[in-house]
Amino acid sequence: MVTLGIFSAFTPENVLYLLGGLGVTVGVSIISVILSLIFGSIVGIIQFERIPYFSKFVGMINNIIRNLPLLLIIFFVYFALPKLGIHLPIFWATVLAMTTFESSMLAEIVRGGLESIDIGQFEGARANGLSNTQTMVYIVLPQAYKKMIPPIISQLISLVKDTSLALGIVLSEMTYRGQIVYAQNSNYIIPVLIVITLVYFLLNYGLSLIAKWADHKLA
Amino acid sequence: MSMIEFNNVEKYYGNFHALKNINLQIDEGETVVLIGPSGSGKSTLIRTVNGLEEIQEGNLLVNGFDLHDPKTDMNRIRKNVGMVFQHFNLYSNKTTLENVMLAPRLVLKRDEAENKKIAMELLEKVGLADKAANMPSELSGGQKQRAAIARSLAMQPKALLFDEPTSALDPEMIGDVLDVMRDIAKDSSMTMLVVTHEMSFAKAVADRVIFMADGHILEDSSTKEFFEKPKEPRAQKFLSQVEQH
Numbered sequence: 001m002v003t004l005g006i007f008s009a010f011t012p013e014n015v016l017y018l019l020g021g022l023g024v025t026v027g028v029s030i031i032s033v034i035l036s037l038i039f040g041s042i043v044g045i046i047q048f049e050r051i052p053y054f055s056k057f058v059g060m061i062n063n064i065i066r067n068l069p070l071l072l073i074i075f076f077v078y079f080a081l082p083k084l085g086i087h088l089p090i091f092w093a094t095v096l097a098m099t100t101f102e103s104s105m106l107a108e109i110v111r112g113g114l115e116s117i118d119i120g121q122f123e124g125a126r127a128n129g130l131s132n133t134q135t136m137v138y139i140v141l142p143q144a145y146k147k148m149i150p151p152i153i154s155q156l157i158s159l160v161k162d163t164s165l166a167l168g169i170v171l172s173e174m175t176y177r178g179q180i181v182y183a184q185n186s187n188y189i190i191p192v193l194i195v196i197t198l199v200y201f202l203l204n205y206g207l208s209l210i211a212k213w214a215d216h217k218l219a
Numbered sequence: 220m221s222m223i224e225f226n227n228v229e230k231y232y233g234n235f236h237a238l239k240n241i242n243l244q245i246d247e248g249e250t251v252v253l254i255g256p257s258g259s260g261k262s263t264l265i266r267t268v269n270g271l272e273e274i275q276e277g278n279l280l281v282n283g284f285d286l287h288d289p290k291t292d293m294n295r296i297r298k299n300v301g302m303v304f305q306h307f308n309l310y311s312n313k314t315t316l317e318n319v320m321l322a323p324r325l326v327l328k329r330d331e332a333e334n335k336k337i338a339m340e341l342l343e344k345v346g347l348a349d350k351a352a353n354m355p356s357e358l359s360g361g362q363k364q365r366a367a368i369a370r371s372l373a374m375q376p377k378a379l380l381f382d383e384p385t386s387a388l389d390p391e392m393i394g395d396v397l398d399v400m401r402d403i404a405k406d407s408s409m410t411m412l413v414v415t416h417e418m419s420f421a422k423a424v425a426d427r428v429i430f431m432a433d434g435h436i437l438e439d440s441s442t443k444e445f446f447e448k449p450k451e452p453r454a455q456k457f458l459s460q461v462e463q464h
Binding site for chain 1: 269294297300301302304306307308312313321322326370371374380
């Protein structure tokens with residue numbers, strides 16, 4: 001009976017176990033979000049600046065990564081890198097894979113955001129005596145980021161959801177631990193999946209509230 | 220001493236020959252108006268003076284530095300040469316006051332209290348002291364352009380370039396902007412190069428008028444000479460067309 005499952009699925013042990021998984025999910029997400037915002041911005045700016053050869057090269061690599069399935073990148077980092085002598089613990093392997101993939105997605109958003117800024121803003125600043133870097137830091141990037149907040153947040157929301165793909169390399173995150181719990185008893189399947197659904201929803205809804213607040217604050 | 224000097228300058232956009240064998244000298248303190256039909260290369264010419272457009276041949280000396288020399292530090296040129304654009308190009312993420320204060324703070328490292336004092340004096344001068352805290356989006360076209368002029372003046376440049384400063388304005392806004400420009404022209408040390416269609420402004424303020432067509436400078440005469448008896452047939456035709464309205 002399903003109702004029976006609802007009560008017995010959430011024994012203290014199971015709840016603690018799932019919460020531990022939530023911790024891993026949130027940990028991977030937060031670290032990857034911060035790193036991919038940094039690297040995504042750098043890569044996006046490099047592509048925007050059209051530095052001869054270098055920007056094209058970075059853009060090409062970025063295109064390749066963006067068009068790969070995330071799961072393949074996770075497999076590559078966890079299973080292939082050790083063959084090349086690079087051994088990463090599973091948590092950091094996931095962070096590296098997520099950061100690589102999300103940086104390339106964010107780079108496209110950053111590049112697009114920069115390209116949406118009126119050329120007059122650059123010319124006004126350059127004619128006013130500002131260096132290229134000052135123009136970017138004080139004039140162009142603040143305007144571009146304001147426009148980029150909605151797409152960036154929706155990308156970060158997929159990042160949080162995509163951490164569940166790491167169950168493919170048996171990272172003990174929330175979705176994986178859910179599987180372990182309902183493997184004990186098939187009556188647990190529905191209640192456990194419902195609870196995991198709720199938790200993902202709350203996490204991402206929280207993110208979208210932050211986005212709304214930031215958008216309002218900056219607009 | 221010449222502030223701006225073009226020697227056999229050629230400029231191409233791909234295959235399009237935009238500036239053809241330009242030779243021109245503008246002395247320190249002079250006010251020169253550049254006129255001509257659209258597509259004649261006036262805007263391109265003025266934009267080469269602060270390096271917004273590159274030249275392909277010849278040399279272009281601004282304040283003693285050759286812009287065609289790759290070793291020339293473009294930022295150093297721009298510190299001394301301000302520019303006012305047709306579409307204002309105010310920083311849309313900064314208040315009017317911040318628009319005026321930003322470059323002196325970052326580029327000249329001007330002391331903050333002094334910077335604010337100078338900026339407020341300039342806003343006062345262009346009639347915008349009460350708009351200091353407003354964002355550019357809250358200003359009218361004429362106010363935006365006067366703010367942009369204050370922003371250029373705050374750098375205390377040796378030369379100011381005006382690229383059709385009144386062309387995007389409603390007719391009733393034009394007078395205020397031209398008044399401000401007239402005041403600046405009175406300052407005998409400021410070199411001004413102005414692309415405009417305002418013939419009455421040219422007549423009243425310019426020392427010299429340059430007439431361009433198809434990328435060539437066709438006529439370079441004193442203001443009086445140009446408006447009384449233009450030498451070039453194309454300049455005569457242009458003047459008769461502009462003066463019809």
